[in-house]
Amino acid sequence: MTATQTPTGTRPPFWRNVHFIRGALQILAVAVVVGGFLFLGNNLRNELIAKNLPIGFDFLTQPTGVTIADSGFDPASPVWKALLTGIKNTFLLVIVGIPLLTIIGTLIGVARLSTNWLVAKIATVYVETIRNIPPLLIIMFVFNAVILQLPPPRDPATPLDWFVISNLKIIGPGFTALSGAGIFAGVFLLAMVAAGIVGIWRTRYSERTGHPDHRALWGLGVFTGIMALAYFILGRPIRMSLPVLDGRIITGGFGGLGAYFAVLLALVLYTASHVAEIVRGSILAVPKGQTEAANAIALSGFQRLRYVTLPQAFRIALPPIINQYLNFAKNTSLAIAIGYAEVTLITFQLIGNGYPAPQLILLLMVAYLLFSLTISFLVNILNRRLQLVGN
Amino acid sequence: MTTTTSPGAPAPTTAHHRRMTPTKWLKKNLFSNWYNSLLTIVFGAFILWVVVSLARYLLHIDTEIIRVNLKLYMAGRFPNEQLERLWLAIYIAVAGVALLARATVSNAQRKATEAGIEFHRSSWVDVLRRFWPIGALVIFTLSFTETITPTLLTLVAAAIGLGAYWIGAALPAWIVRRLWLIPVVGAIAFYLALAGFGGVGWDLWQGFFLNIVLTVAGISLAFPLGLMLALGRRSTLPAVRLLSVTYIEFLRGVPMITLLLMGAFALGFLIPGDVQFSLFLRILIAITLFQSAYIAEVVRGGLQSVPKGQIEAGQSIGLSPWKTMRLIVLPQALRNVIPAMVGQFISLFKDTTLVYIVGLLDLLRAALVSTSQPEFFAQGLDAVVLPFAALYFWVGSYVMSRESRRLEKKLGVGVR
Numbered sequence: 001m002t003a004t005q006t007p008t009g010t011r012p013p014f015w016r017n018v019h020f021i022r023g024a025l026q027i028l029a030v031a032v033v034v035g036g037f038l039f040l041g042n043n044l045r046n047e048l049i050a051k052n053l054p055i056g057f058d059f060l061t062q063p064t065g066v067t068i069a070d071s072g073f074d075p076a077s078p079v080w081k082a083l084l085t086g087i088k089n090t091f092l093l094v095i096v097g098i099p100l101l102t103i104i105g106t107l108i109g110v111a112r113l114s115t116n117w118l119v120a121k122i123a124t125v126y127v128e129t130i131r132n133i134p135p136l137l138i139i140m141f142v143f144n145a146v147i148l149q150l151p152p153p154r155d156p157a158t159p160l161d162w163f164v165i166s167n168l169k170i171i172g173p174g175f176t177a178l179s180g181a182g183i184f185a186g187v188f189l190l191a192m193v194a195a196g197i198v199g200i201w202r203t204r205y206s207e208r209t210g211h212p213d214h215r216a217l218w219g220l221g222v223f224t225g226i227m228a229l230a231y232f233i234l235g236r237p238i239r240m241s242l243p244v245l246d247g248r249i250i251t252g253g254f255g256g257l258g259a260y261f262a263v264l265l266a267l268v269l270y271t272a273s274h275v276a277e278i279v280r281g282s283i284l285a286v287p288k289g290q291t292e293a294a295n296a297i298a299l300s301g302f303q304r305l306r307y308v309t310l311p312q313a314f315r316i317a318l319p320p321i322i323n324q325y326l327n328f329a330k331n332t333s334l335a336i337a338i339g340y341a342e343v344t345l346i347t348f349q350l351i352g353n354g355y356p357a358p359q360l361i362l363l364l365m366v367a368y369l370l371f372s373l374t375i376s377f378l379v380n381i382l383n384r385r386l387q388l389v390g391n
Numbered sequence: 392m393t394t395t396t397s398p399g400a401p402a403p404t405t406a407h408h409r410r411m412t413p414t415k416w417l418k419k420n421l422f423s424n425w426y427n428s429l430l431t432i433v434f435g436a437f438i439l440w441v442v443v444s445l446a447r448y449l450l451h452i453d454t455e456i457i458r459v460n461l462k463l464y465m466a467g468r469f470p471n472e473q474l475e476r477l478w479l480a481i482y483i484a485v486a487g488v489a490l491l492a493r494a495t496v497s498n499a500q501r502k503a504t505e506a507g508i509e510f511h512r513s514s515w516v517d518v519l520r521r522f523w524p525i526g527a528l529v530i531f532t533l534s535f536t537e538t539i540t541p542t543l544l545t546l547v548a549a550a551i552g553l554g555a556y557w558i559g560a561a562l563p564a565w566i567v568r569r570l571w572l573i574p575v576v577g578a579i580a581f582y583l584a585l586a587g588f589g590g591v592g593w594d595l596w597q598g599f600f601l602n603i604v605l606t607v608a609g610i611s612l613a614f615p616l617g618l619m620l621a622l623g624r625r626s627t628l629p630a631v632r633l634l635s636v637t638y639i640e641f642l643r644g645v646p647m648i649t650l651l652l653m654g655a656f657a658l659g660f661l662i663p664g665d666v667q668f669s670l671f672l673r674i675l676i677a678i679t680l681f682q683s684a685y686i687a688e689v690v691r692g693g694l695q696s697v698p699k700g701q702i703e704a705g706q707s708i709g710l711s712p713w714k715t716m717r718l719i720v721l722p723q724a725l726r727n728v729i730p731a732m733v734g735q736f737i738s739l740f741k742d743t744t745l746v747y748i749v750g751l752l753d754l755l756r757a758a759l760v761s762t763s764q765p766e767f768f769a770q771g772l773d774a775v776v777l778p779f780a781a782l783y784f785w786v787g788s789y790v791m792s793r794e795s796r797r798l799e800k801k802l803g804v805g806v807r
Contacts, residue, residue: 026630040661047660117420132788133781134741144773330646357656365645372644
């Protein structure tokens with residue numbers, strides 16, 4: 001193209017050539033960005049040297065000097081271990097929070113559409129109140145005005161003798177594993193597989209004969225049967241353990257720090273209000289003709305929801321709900337405000353202990369970014385599978 | 392809308408209710424079958440309990456802490472002897488908003504008349520119904536003041552707002568054609584009123600005032616950057632597209648806190664040692680960088696909503712790509728983007744509380760500072776001041792989200 005001759009024999013000047021313009025613009029953009037990075041990197045280097053801070057990432061293997069509450073973390077451990085502990089604590093929030101907020105959000109979203117006026121109104125007031133308040137304020141409120149008002153650790157409350165509750169820790173009934181628990185966990189997986197196989201068999205049976213499949217019932221029965229049998233054969237390898245208070249030391253039971261529960265509760269309530277809106281919107285977005293079609297073939301109210309409305313609403317709701325999961329995961333970083341040792345707080349403490357801030361913050365961002373990108377990637381795959389074929 | 396009885400169907404419209412007798416209404420909406428009756432009784436008892444305990448709690452609240460600290464909440468440690476500058480700045484902001492609102496309405500009205508379309512201007516009653524929570528909040532705030540001065544000064548603000556609204560109808564044509572002049576001149580006047588001539592620099596802009604300043608400044612500064620990024624993401628130049636996508640996805644994948652930490656602790660390393668930025672400025676830079684990524688996605692949605700035929704129409708009448716973008720695509724795209732921009736504004740408004748973590752004295756920190764004062768320490772007053780602080784964010788977000796929904800309906804976004 002560059003050398004084409006125009007009929008009159010004169011060529012337009014080369015800077016009017018679209019290929020030249022496109023190339024020049026791109027080179028310019030890249031040059032500006034690379035130049036900017038070089039400039040900033042140079043500044044960073046000079047400043048780090050001037051402040052006598054390490055330049056690379058070697059400091060990750062040095063001892064931290066930070067203490068992490070309720071983790072048995074040794075302050076002499078290297079920096080990377082402290083960061084890993086923080087990531088683990090972040091995951092503890094995410095893994096417990098996401099199922100909770102999904103359930104609560106879905107219930108409230110459905111409640112907003114209830115034909116019961118009172119239920120719908122309560123759900124509306126809840127959503128409109130909570131989602132318009134900053135999540136950090138909710139966290140501070142739950143922590144300062146609820147958790148910290150619990151009795152002090154030297155004199156905790158013990159309702160029913162099942163819980164030990166103080167403003168530092170909240171412990172409830174848990175499980176202790178005795179010998180044979182490992183085998184029991186293996187049996188658990190086997191039972192799941194067996195239930196799955198039975199489910200598939202029932203589906204095939206139903207397709208072949210036309211009898212109802214009852215696969216949920218069958219699967220659950222097989223699973224429960226295997227588990228119960230294994231439980232007694234292995235000599236009850238898992239027992240319930242109640243927290244026992246001895247002076248100020250609590251043994252047994254299962255629970256966590258007050259700060260953990262404050263963040264969890266506040267963020268679950270906040271995110272659930274957003275999920276509720278998505279659920280409501282998605283149910284409303286299912287075309288009315290679908291409901292009418294279900295009525296026309298005489299499905300019952302439950303069948304209509306189960307087989308017609310909800311599956312379609314689910315497809316609409318999935319991307320925004322996953323987005324809320326990501327928001328939840330990112331918002332767990334607000335736990336820094338009340339001292340729960342997730343990864344952001346650990347980074348903050350390490351900066352306070354004199355480790356170089358630019359590298360630490362970069363690592364922190366990369367950790368969150370990897371998590372977000374992984375989830376987005378999985379969602380994209382899922383979305384492609386859920387797309388209507390031929391659309 | 393006809394009424395269907397599935398739990399998944401929308402609640403019947405209220406107009407339908409009004410024609411029913413109370414007993415029929417109760418039967419239909421609260422006691423239609425046994426489980427609905429059960430739900431009504433359980434939740435009715437629950438609501439009764441909540442209302443009664445809330446009322447008992449509210450009656451026993453001692454609002455002393457709010458009365459003593461009201462200035463701290465609203466303006467932080469802004470020097471008392473310079474407070475008149477703050478009021479002046481508020482007057483400038485009120486006047487600017489009123490002028491802009493009236494000029495926009497007049498503009499729309501003129502265009503509608505020229506096009507021969509009927510134009511419905513919102514009535515005063517309508518405006519009052521939309522914005523009454525803000526008025527109520529102002530009156531609520533003034534009820535804690537100890538002298539009459541703030542009330543009088545607020546009345547002056549209201550008078551200035553009305554005056555500016557009245558003047559707004561008679562703006563000269565050259566200003567109406569360049570409406571961007573009003574916010575630009577307003578922002579400069581606002582800054583000069585506060586900080587000019589030996590005034591109060593932005594390091595002492597604190598309290599709820601700081602939350603508002605950070606929100607407005609953050610969105611305004613992030614918008615041009617976000618627009619560029621959105622155009623970059625839709626560019627046909629692969630390198631530009633890659634750079635934009637990387638920037639947008641990187642920032643959208645990390646929490647805002649990490650950006651604020653960067654602003655507070657790491658930005659100082661990236662600028663040469665002899666240049667010093669104050670904490671306020673570094674945080675504002677961090678917020679701007681972060682918001683621009685989100686605004687870019689919002690604007691991209693708007694750009695995608697413009698049908699391809701519009702671009703082709705532009706090309707067919709011989710417009711250059713740049714002119715097609717500026718004269719045909721952007722006006723339509725940005726109009727469609729307004730509701731989502733309001734949503735972004737709300738989101739940043741709530742997120743400005745995060746500056747608490749890096750040590751700026753915003754409303755949240757002011758509230759927590761007040762409960763650690765010796766005379767209010769350890770009396771469980773967090774349960775008073777935190778809901779008080781939440782109220783300001785709630786009113787702002789609630790009113791704006793209603794506006795956003797109204798605009799969405801009015802513009803018919805997503806309906807084509």
